[in-house]
Amino acid sequence: MSEASADWALEPPALRFSGLTKRFGQSEVLQGVSFDVAPGEIHALLGANGAGKSTLIKILAGVYSLDSGSIEVHGVPLESAHGHGHDPEAARAAGIAFVHQDLGLVEDISVADNIALQLGYEKRFGLVSSRATSARVARVLATIGAEFAPDRMVSSLSRDEQVLCAVARALALEPRIVILDEVSASLPKPEVERLSRSLRSMRRGGAAFLYVTHRLDELTGLVDRVTVLRNGKKVVTAAMSDLSHDALVRHIVGAEVRASRRRARPQDDSAHGRVPKLVVRDLTTDVMTGPISFDVHAGEVLGICGLVGSGTRELAQTFAGAYKPTGGTAELNGRGLPLGRPEALASRGCAVVPGDRQREGIITGLALRENLLPTRRAFGAWSRAGFRSPGRETQAVLRTCEAFGVVPRDRADRDVSELSGGNQQKIVFARALADRPEIAVLEDPTAGVDIGSREVLYDLIHEAADAGTAVLLISTDFEEVAAQSHRVLVLSHGLIAAEFPDAREVSADRLAEASYAVAPTTRLPGTGRSLEDQARS
Numbered sequence: 001m002s003e004a005s006a007d008w009a010l011e012p013p014a015l016r017f018s019g020l021t022k023r024f025g026q027s028e029v030l031q032g033v034s035f036d037v038a039p040g041e042i043h044a045l046l047g048a049n050g051a052g053k054s055t056l057i058k059i060l061a062g063v064y065s066l067d068s069g070s071i072e073v074h075g076v077p078l079e080s081a082h083g084h085g086h087d088p089e090a091a092r093a094a095g096i097a098f099v100h101q102d103l104g105l106v107e108d109i110s111v112a113d114n115i116a117l118q119l120g121y122e123k124r125f126g127l128v129s130s131r132a133t134s135a136r137v138a139r140v141l142a143t144i145g146a147e148f149a150p151d152r153m154v155s156s157l158s159r160d161e162q163v164l165c166a167v168a169r170a171l172a173l174e175p176r177i178v179i180l181d182e183v184s185a186s187l188p189k190p191e192v193e194r195l196s197r198s199l200r201s202m203r204r205g206g207a208a209f210l211y212v213t214h215r216l217d218e219l220t221g222l223v224d225r226v227t228v229l230r231n232g233k234k235v236v237t238a239a240m241s242d243l244s245h246d247a248l249v250r251h252i253v254g255a256e257v258r259a260s261r262r263r264a265r266p267q268d269d270s271a272h273g274r275v276p277k278l279v280v281r282d283l284t285t286d287v288m289t290g291p292i293s294f295d296v297h298a299g300e301v302l303g304i305c306g307l308v309g310s311g312t313r314e315l316a317q318t319f320a321g322a323y324k325p326t327g328g329t330a331e332l333n334g335r336g337l338p339l340g341r342p343e344a345l346a347s348r349g350c351a352v353v354p355g356d357r358q359r360e361g362i363i364t365g366l367a368l369r370e371n372l373l374p375t376r377r378a379f380g381a382w383s384r385a386g387f388r389s390p391g392r393e394t395q396a397v398l399r400t401c402e403a404f405g406v407v408p409r410d411r412a413d414r415d416v417s418e419l420s421g422g423n424q425q426k427i428v429f430a431r432a433l434a435d436r437p438e439i440a441v442l443e444d445p446t447a448g449v450d451i452g453s454r455e456v457l458y459d460l461i462h463e464a465a466d467a468g469t470a471v472l473l474i475s476t477d478f479e480e481v482a483a484q485s486h487r488v489l490v491l492s493h494g495l496i497a498a499e500f501p502d503a504r505e506v507s508a509d510r511l512a513e514a515s516y517a518v519a520p521t522t523r524l525p526g527t528g529r530s531l532e533d534q535a536r537s
């Protein structure tokens, strides 16, 4: 428990939720949820995918209305100036800042403008000064360890940079209450640690935080108390120090979850052919500093990680066809890969789970059926004569949803935006893996997926590998990379800075250390070459 919150009993809670109830059609998504968040407290809101966390946050934000129940902020009922209920303006006026899963940034303007819209523009001699505004925004960004320039357009930032921009915008006005909905889902471990430090320092100033995450490893040392929701009901509110990891998992999932298995590298590459499936040599693109060279065998899971801006995102996007190579080669089964041409890559069997679900993964406004349409296997139910059979398609969609643990899976024509964030992610994942691709490039494949379902997705990744897919697991979750890969590459400045030939010998902390510790003279394991040599050659 934090020092600042020692006298919680003496002042009204920063937030008090009493008997929150919400229905969507037939389903009761929140069922009488009550708990408090104290001033100076970091309070984690946990629960499996679909438990009701985002719904609660959207109710607090005034996006959804309550069916019954009430919310108080520092002892005052949260109500709109116009009477019953409340709206987004009432939440803002009460000093609450939000970072939602869909970050709500304005993409076509700069980082500085996005933050200045909240903070106000700096003036010199009565006129707006963009230089002074940029300098102030740069200071705000620096407090959370974001290193990109304030004049960057938001649309040019990667998902993790955008997350940091949205967090900076929320914290800029030093609000009394901050709601963070899965901000860490796409941030590498070192960046999460820097962000945690700035939250802890704001907490000392009395700010209250409601923090949603699926990454349980980041809770210790950060949060004071946790509240767990399961199927719309509160299961527990308790001090973090009173809960073991296993107890927490049991509360979230409602059952035991087996520990993640460490995966041994396939003993014999000849099982799937001794020749590597994917061979990348001296590859460079406009957006990567490269050159970069590596191989992946059929059946192998190659983990790739690095800090924000290290080039991991760009590498994943290159296999999605977003960037054309400016040099070097990439071959699949001995034939050149048509990099820079998304459709041609897909038809060669290159499947990608993009890191930015909202922008590139899910097709909002369309049903589960259409979101899964590109999977041939799911729609193998099409009749041989070429006619579609809607009944068999529906069955195939529902079967795929079942295999990938999507909930709810009652209707193939359900709009995908009615699914919780983690369940949308499972749809994106299913679309990539259901057809047993030649190469699967998985960028943060389990971002936002709860701890129970994640194990199911890991099994599906390894099933695909066992069937001969070459997997590139590009993830900001260093625990995941260490536990699920056979071999790991750490990138820095678009170059391979370290290679760990056996992932069983590497921990998440060692990967974080390697990501940080990269200096231009770093020796590349097994080659004796430095990064500088690699860049020159």
Ligand SMILES: Nc1ncnc2c1ncn2[C@@H]1O[C@H](COP(=O)(O)OP(=O)(O)OP(=O)(O)O)[C@@H](O)[C@H]1O
Binding pocket: 024, 029, 047, 048, 049, 050, 051, 052, 053, 054, 055, 056, 407, 408, 417, 418, 419, 420, 421, 422, 423, 448
């Ligand atoms: N607009 C909507 N219409 C119908 N059902 C909805 C809608 N929004 C959410 N739901 C349903 O409400 C339930 C709770 O969803 P919510 O997004 O709150 O879950 P969550 O705990 O935030 O999950 P996640 O960890 O996956 O983000 C889910 O079953 C979801 O399908």
